[in-house]
Amino acid sequence: MSSAHFGSRLRKGAVNTTVAALAVAALAASQAPDVTADDAGRRTTTADAPSTDPVADAGTGTGTGTGDSATGNSPYYTDLPPLNSPNPAPSQSSATTGPVVGTGSSEAGIPATVLDAYKKAEVSLAASKPGCNLPWELLAAIGKVESGQARGGNVTADGTTITPILGPVLNGNGFANISDTDNGLYDGDSTYDRAVGPMQFIPSTWAWAGRDGNNDGKKDPNNIYDAALAAGHYLCRFNWNMATDSGLRSAILSYNNSTDYYNTVMSWLEYYRRGTHEIPDGTGTLPSNSSSDDDNASSGSGSTTPSKPTTPSLPNPPTTPAPPVTPTDTVDHLENAGAATAKLTAMAGDAFTGKISARTETKAGKAVAKVRVRFTIVGDTDATFTGGESVATAQTDSKGVAVAPALKAGEKTGTFKVRATVVGRTVTAFDYTATVTERAADALTNTGAGALTVVAGGEFATQVAVKATYQSAVADKVAATATLVESAGDTTANDKGPYFKDASGNPVRTLTGLQTDANGLLQLPRLYADDTAGTFLLRITTAGGATLTVELTVTAPVIIPTPDPTPTETSSGSASASPSASASTSASASESTASTSGS
Known part of the structure; x- marks a missing residue:
C-alpha cells in the first residue's frame, strides 16, 4: 500500500466550514497557527499547515512506514477545542452519569490522576533531559487526541485504566499492516498489533520506549503514569527542543506522521496553555470524531472490534487484493x-x-x-x-x-x-x-607552587597538586593513587618520614580512591612529618599508567647550645671568692693549725 493511499485512508481532513471574518481575526491573533472554526464554534485545522517534517522521518526511520511511530499512525480523535478561552467551570458530567460528549469550558478540565501523571512526567524529563523543555501541556494535548484523557479519566487510583483502551486491529484493512510483535501480551491479539493504553503505543514501540512512571516496578502501557513518562521520553529521544517551533513539530510528527495530527495536537496544546484545571477522575468529556473516515474505528475507542458500516450482500463479493510487496x-x-x-x-x-x-x-x-x-x-x-x-x-x-x-x-x-x-x-x-x-591519563604535571620542605615534626605548608592529561587533553574523573614510597626503585610504602592523616588523625602513607576533577586536577590532603629527617619520595599514579614522583625534604630541628651560668652574688652584695682563692685560704689555715700543734 503506497504512503499516499494509506494517508488518505488514515487521516481525516479538516471540516469544510464557513468562517466569519471576526472569528478568523481572533484566531489569527490568539489561537494556534493554521486553525479555523466551523459553524458550531469548534476549531478545525486547515490544509495549509506545515508538511510532514523530513527531520522527523529521517530521525525515526518512519518515512512512509508506520512501525516506528509511537502509535503506528493509528487513528486519533479529531475533535478540536472550542473558541472560547478555558476557565475552571464545573464539568458537565458527574461521577454517577460518567463522562459525556460535548464541548465548552468543561473541555479545559483534565481528570486529576491523568493531570498528575502529565505534570510528574514533565518534572522527570526536566531533570533527565533539560534541553528538551517538554511542557506537560503537550502530553495533555497528545493524551486528548489519542484517548480523550484516558477515556475521561477512567482509571484506578494508581493510574491504570479500568478497561483496556485499544485501537483498531492493524491488519492493513483501512489501517497500517503490522503483524503481531508481542504475542498478544499487551493488546490481546497474537496475529496483528493494536495501539494500547491512554497514549496509544503499539507493542513494538512500547517494548523499548516503555517507562515505569509510578515506581511500581512495572512498565505498563495501560497505566497513565507509565504511558505519560514513556511519551515524554519518546518525544525527547532526539534532543529536539520543544521550546522551538521546529523541535516541537518534529517531535509531534514522529508520534503520528500526519500533518492533520500535528495541527490537532497543536490546537489542544495552545488551548491548555491558556488555562486548565483539575476535575474528578471519570468525569472528563469524551471526543466523538475520529480520523478513520467512515469506519468509526477510533484510536482509544476502547472497543475490541472497530465498528464498520453495513455492506449490502453481493452475489459475487470482490476479492480483497493482496497487499503489495514492500x-x-x-x-x-x-x-x-x-x-x-x-x-x-x-x-x-x-x-x-x-x-x-x-x-x-x-x-x-x-x-x-x-x-x-x-x-x-x-x-x-x-x-x-x-x-x-x-x-x-x-x-x-x-x-x-x-x-x-x-x-x-x-x-x-x-x-x-x-x-x-x-x-x-x-x-x-x-x-x-x-x-x-576505564578513564585514563598518560601524563601528570605538578602544578603546586613552592618547595616541599618542612622541619621534622612539622606540617608542610604547601599541598601537592597535579594535573592529568590524556593525549594532551584534560583527563577528568581518572582514578589515582598516592604513596610515600621507600625509594625510586622500591614502590613499597615507607614506614617513616612524611605521612597523611586519616579521619581519626592516624598516620597514612598510601591514599587510594582519589579522582581528578572535571579539569583533570587533583589536590592531595595535607602532609605531615615525623621526627625523621631526610629526603623522601611521594609517587602518584593514575589509571592508564601516568606517574609523577614528588620529592619531599624533612630537615632536622636546629639545636641552640645552653650558655654558662652567670656568677651569683653573696647576700652582702659582693661576689663570692673564686675557687682558687678559697683553696689557697684553706691551705694557709691548715698550715697554721699544724704549726701551732707542733709547738
Missing part, C-alpha cells in the same frame, strides 16, 4: 556495513569513534533501500545513543545501509552488544561488540 519483505539478512565497527572501544564518558552501520540484503546479496533498521543496546551498560536512549532506528539508503546515531560510553566499564534488527520482518539479528574501558 522492500522490507525482500530482506533476507543483515550484514555489517563497516569492518571497523564490528568491534568498538571507547573510554568511559567518551564517544565511540565510529558509527555502527548495517546493510540489508536480499537472499542474492542485493542491497535493499528504504528499510527501517532498529539498533538496540544490549547488556549491563549505561552507554547510550545520541539523545540518551538505548534504542534508535534508521532507514537504509540507496546502498542498503542504515547508520545508527553516535554511540557514547557511560561510566560502567566492560563489554556489551549493539543489536541490529529489521523493523517489521523477522531475520537473524546482527550483533556488534563494544567495550568501555
Whole structure:
C-alpha cells in the first residue's frame, strides 16, 4: 500500500466550514497557527499547515512506514477545542452519569490522576533531559487526541485504566499492516498489533520506549503514569527542543506522521496553555470524531472490534487484493556495513569513534533501500545513543545501509552488544561488540607552587597538586593513587618520614580512591612529618599508567647550645671568692693549725 493511499485512508481532513471574518481575526491573533472554526464554534485545522517534517522521518526511520511511530499512525480523535478561552467551570458530567460528549469550558478540565501523571512526567524529563523543555501541556494535548484523557479519566487510583483502551486491529484493512510483535501480551491479539493504553503505543514501540512512571516496578502501557513518562521520553529521544517551533513539530510528527495530527495536537496544546484545571477522575468529556473516515474505528475507542458500516450482500463479493510487496519483505539478512565497527572501544564518558552501520540484503546479496533498521543496546551498560536512549532506528539508503546515531560510553566499564534488527520482518539479528574501558591519563604535571620542605615534626605548608592529561587533553574523573614510597626503585610504602592523616588523625602513607576533577586536577590532603629527617619520595599514579614522583625534604630541628651560668652574688652584695682563692685560704689555715700543734 503506497504512503499516499494509506494517508488518505488514515487521516481525516479538516471540516469544510464557513468562517466569519471576526472569528478568523481572533484566531489569527490568539489561537494556534493554521486553525479555523466551523459553524458550531469548534476549531478545525486547515490544509495549509506545515508538511510532514523530513527531520522527523529521517530521525525515526518512519518515512512512509508506520512501525516506528509511537502509535503506528493509528487513528486519533479529531475533535478540536472550542473558541472560547478555558476557565475552571464545573464539568458537565458527574461521577454517577460518567463522562459525556460535548464541548465548552468543561473541555479545559483534565481528570486529576491523568493531570498528575502529565505534570510528574514533565518534572522527570526536566531533570533527565533539560534541553528538551517538554511542557506537560503537550502530553495533555497528545493524551486528548489519542484517548480523550484516558477515556475521561477512567482509571484506578494508581493510574491504570479500568478497561483496556485499544485501537483498531492493524491488519492493513483501512489501517497500517503490522503483524503481531508481542504475542498478544499487551493488546490481546497474537496475529496483528493494536495501539494500547491512554497514549496509544503499539507493542513494538512500547517494548523499548516503555517507562515505569509510578515506581511500581512495572512498565505498563495501560497505566497513565507509565504511558505519560514513556511519551515524554519518546518525544525527547532526539534532543529536539520543544521550546522551538521546529523541535516541537518534529517531535509531534514522529508520534503520528500526519500533518492533520500535528495541527490537532497543536490546537489542544495552545488551548491548555491558556488555562486548565483539575476535575474528578471519570468525569472528563469524551471526543466523538475520529480520523478513520467512515469506519468509526477510533484510536482509544476502547472497543475490541472497530465498528464498520453495513455492506449490502453481493452475489459475487470482490476479492480483497493482496497487499503489495514492500522492500522490507525482500530482506533476507543483515550484514555489517563497516569492518571497523564490528568491534568498538571507547573510554568511559567518551564517544565511540565510529558509527555502527548495517546493510540489508536480499537472499542474492542485493542491497535493499528504504528499510527501517532498529539498533538496540544490549547488556549491563549505561552507554547510550545520541539523545540518551538505548534504542534508535534508521532507514537504509540507496546502498542498503542504515547508520545508527553516535554511540557514547557511560561510566560502567566492560563489554556489551549493539543489536541490529529489521523493523517489521523477522531475520537473524546482527550483533556488534563494544567495550568501555576505564578513564585514563598518560601524563601528570605538578602544578603546586613552592618547595616541599618542612622541619621534622612539622606540617608542610604547601599541598601537592597535579594535573592529568590524556593525549594532551584534560583527563577528568581518572582514578589515582598516592604513596610515600621507600625509594625510586622500591614502590613499597615507607614506614617513616612524611605521612597523611586519616579521619581519626592516624598516620597514612598510601591514599587510594582519589579522582581528578572535571579539569583533570587533583589536590592531595595535607602532609605531615615525623621526627625523621631526610629526603623522601611521594609517587602518584593514575589509571592508564601516568606517574609523577614528588620529592619531599624533612630537615632536622636546629639545636641552640645552653650558655654558662652567670656568677651569683653573696647576700652582702659582693661576689663570692673564686675557687682558687678559697683553696689557697684553706691551705694557709691548715698550715697554721699544724704549726701551732707542733709547738
